[in-house]
Amino acid sequence: MPDYCLTPSELEQIDRLIETAIDEDLQNQNDLTTHSLVPESAQGTIQIVGREPGTLAGAAIAERIFSRYGQQNIKFHPLLKDGDALIPGTVIAEVSGSMQSILTLERTVLNFLTLLSGTATLTRRFVDAVKQTQCQILETRKTLPGLRAAQKFAVRCGGGTNHRIGLYDAVLIKDNHLAWLKTRSDDYLAEAVREARSHVASGVIVEIEVDTIEQLRSVLPSDPDIVLMDNMTNEQLKEGVQLRDELNQRVLLEASGGVTLTTVGAIAETSVDRISVGALTHSAPAIDIGFDWSGIVSSSLDGSSN
Template sequence: MTEYDLPDRVVADVVTLALAEDLGAAGDVTTLATVDAASVARAALAARQDGVVAGLPVAERVFAAVGQGRVVFEYGSADGARVSAGEVLATVSGPVRDLLTAERTALNLLGHLSGVATLTRRWVDAIAGTGAHVRDTRKTMPGLRALEKYAVRCGGGVNHRMSLSDAALVKDNHVAAAGGVVAAFRLVRAAHPDLALEIEVDTVEQARDVIAAGADLVLLDNMSPALMREVVAFTRGRAKLEASGRLSLDNAREVAETGVDYLAVGALTHSAPVLDIGLDLGE
């Protein structure tokens, strides 16, 4: 585990599946054919770009699973750290066959998670000092949600619900099905009185109605900063407010300065570019 609470069971399951995809029925046939079984080496996992690291323990687990005790993994950095291009994040030493067999699986996971952390940090930096927090969504890759949300935490963001049963989120289709925003709020609250409940609104009037009904977390969908400021003004701290839709790094600070508590950013997980990280033998 790390200070960001990496889910160990999920790591084990993801690594097992990822290695099964890579190794197939016969293993790394190229490496087995070209590398002598007695050959040993040391290699560096190094950043090719500036960014924020996430997933080093996941990479370690990959090398451990392939090496079965033959590979030594040494940390040169830590998850959540800002790193520069050329910086060594970790070193691995052991049989060359093991290092090359584990390489791509480890780099795929480490690069993806570091990319999520890096993009999250850009958003966090963009709104620094406003009091608002950057929050992720459920727009994650199936099977990788827990790790991607971990990477968001490494980047300084905070998490929304993990699953549909962790908390209730009433969206526009629920409102339509229930016959109105207040009706939907009351139906969910009655069914789950102790569950965290957030309700989406797209007008100031809807926001007034649900806050008057007792909502304590309201998602302001596709509202302009001017309308958000209006909602913040009459809410007066009675409910937490989350901005969603039409958000970008260019307008993030303007939105945060309206006084909302959260910015919901699906792009943290669904559009994060991979952080380029490589493995170099002989380092």
């Protein structure tokens, strides 16, 4: 199993996201319930446990939350790493130290783990469904606001491949861009690729969306890096692959639109290079993960902890 690491850019974004999540809960104040009931000196150990089958994502983020926002004596001992399989009852990590810190951070940690493991789990199911082919599974920009870096990391943990990060790092010429260009030129598809190439740095990916074989035939000579074949039948996808092989083998073909676990295998068998699936990030159900207390060192309530 490869090691799935957060990039420096992702870490920067996720640190801001963690700060937002903590602020939602605390607003620079105390956890009223925990500080009312649990003395500052109380120590304990919890196990973070997976309660249903899936793929883990977010363990590194959980460790980061405890290290940045827990008291200094918090110890995080991972037993699984991101990308590992979850079996019901699997212990993901053990956390020891201040009960106040553990209880205060519990929901923030679980929110990340359950959401991201859900994305990784759904991604793994799609990846497994096409494993007999060379096809890659990618997410889209249909991410939850603010969570893109974390969700794209989770897709990698599930064995998927990341699409562009945002609007700034690659060109994707979609139908509404083309609707504008269509009013200016009969050769609007090829012109769109040429215009994009003339405005971006060398090496920036230029992708364009088509929804007919005729459009694909028209755009291949302009040499885009990727052509997105949107909402086409499997027969059209096969025809598109044959046409690409005849006219411009350098171009990658990507299928998208209404892709499900039921249909993705047959789509991959058309020999397209990539399949993008919006559901990976906008519709993945959360995975059930919880905190189980494994040991508590009692401390008397003396009022000083409030």
